[in-house]
Amino acid sequence: MLGCSGVQAWSSKQVADWLREQGFSAYVDLLCTQHRVDGTSLLCLTEHDLRSPPLQLPLLGDIKRLALALRKLQRQHSPSHTPSTDFRANGSKYCYRNDRFGGDYRQCNGVATVTAVMEQHCHGYSNGKYKHRWSQLEPEGWKTILSLVYVTLVFGITSFVMVLVHERVPDMHTYPPLPDIFLDSVPRIPWAFVMAEACALALGYILLLVLLLHKHRSILFRRLCSLMGSVFLLRCVTMFVTSLSVPGNHLQCSGKMYGDIWSKLLRALEIWVRMGMSMTGMHTCGDYMFSGHTVVLTMLNFFITEYTPRKWHILHTLSWVLNLFGIFFILAAHEHYSIDVFLAFYITTRLFLYYHTLANTHAYQHSRRARIWFPMFSFFECNVSGPVPSEYCWPFSRPAFMKTLIG
Incomplete structure (x- = not known):
C-alpha cells in the first residue's frame, strides 16, 4: 500500500500504482500518461475536474468512487492543525470553505485539502441485506458455476x-x-x-x-x-x-x-x-x-x-x-x-x-x-461495483519445490 505522507512527492508512476490499488486501472493511461498527473496535481483534483474536459470520465459511478477516494487521500494528507475558520488572511495566502462537491474543503492558493468529509459508502442490495461496496471484485465462483449450468441447459x-x-x-x-x-x-x-x-x-x-x-x-x-x-x-x-x-x-x-x-x-x-x-x-x-x-x-x-x-x-x-x-x-x-x-x-x-x-x-x-x-x-x-478493469495475472501458482528453490 502506498503511503500518504509524501503524496506531493509522488511521480506519475506512483500515482498510476495508487489508481490500480483503488481499482481504476482503466484510467491510468488517461490520467498519468496523457495528462501527466503527479502527486501534487492529484491532491488538487476535484469531482468537477473528473466530470469536465479534458478528463471528462464517461461513467458516473467511476466519477463518484474516484472522487471519494481522492477526498480520503486529501483528508489523510491534510495537516491536523489546519484552522477551522471559514476564512482567514495570512499575507498573500487565503483560505476559504468550499462545499460545492458535498464535502468540507479548504482551498489555499488554489490547492484544495479536505478537512472534513462525510464518508458515504456505496451500498448494494443482495440477498435481502445491504452490503458495503468497494472496488474489490470478488470472483464468486459458485455463481459462475450456476451460469455454466444455465448456458448448458439452454444449449x-x-x-x-x-x-x-x-x-x-x-x-x-x-x-x-x-x-x-x-x-x-x-x-x-x-x-x-x-x-x-x-x-x-x-x-x-x-x-x-x-x-x-x-x-x-x-x-x-x-x-x-x-x-x-x-x-x-x-x-x-x-x-x-x-x-x-x-x-x-x-x-x-x-x-x-x-x-x-x-x-x-x-x-x-x-x-x-x-x-x-x-x-x-x-x-x-x-x-x-x-x-x-x-x-x-x-x-x-x-x-x-x-x-x-x-x-x-x-x-x-x-x-x-x-x-x-x-x-x-x-x-x-x-x-x-x-x-x-x-x-x-x-x-x-x-x-x-x-x-x-x-x-x-x-x-x-x-x-x-x-x-x-x-x-x-x-x-x-449484485456484488460487482462497476466496470471490470483490464488486469491480467498468471493463472497458475508455482509448484512448491520451485518456491523452495527460489526462496
Missing part, C-alpha cells in the same frame, strides 16, 4: 427445438427460397460455411486465452454464459414460432419425422455434443431465424474487445475482421437469409451493450425494477 433446449423445427420445415417444392437481395446477387461458395466456423473457432481460442490470463476471469466467464444463454433462449422462441423456407436449393431439406420422444432426445443430444457445427458432420434444417453462428461470432468479438486494453489495436482489428468475415462467409454459403444474420448481429450487440450499461451503472443494479425485469442479471451482478 440442450436449443438442440431439442432444432429437432422440432426440422420436422416442420416447409416443403421446398411448395415453398421455394424467399427472395433475398444478397443471396440473389452473390453466387454460392460451397466451402464458405466451414470458413465461417473456422473464424468462430479462432475467436474462441483468443477469448479463451484472454479469460485464462484475466484477473477477473470468473466474472467475465459468468457474463459470457449469461449473455450467450439468454440470446440462444430467445433464438429458440424465434425458431419455433415461425418456420421459414430453406434459403437455397442446395440444402435439400425436407420435413423429417424422428418418431417417439426418445428418438428426438437422441437427435438433440447428437446436435448438442457436436455443437451444431457442419465441420463436425452436423447438418440441420429449419433453424434460420436467427443465425446462431452470427451470435457466436459477434459475442466472442465483443468480449475480446471489451475486456482487453484499448491500446491493443491489432488484436481488436483482428477480432473485428474475423467477425465480419465470418458473417460474410455465412451469407456466401447461402446457409441463412440476410435477415437472419442482420437480426442476430443486432440482437447480440444490443443485449451485450444493455447488459454492460446496466452492470456499470451501479445505482440501477439493485433497484426493484432490475430485480423484477432482470432477475438473473440482478443476481449475477
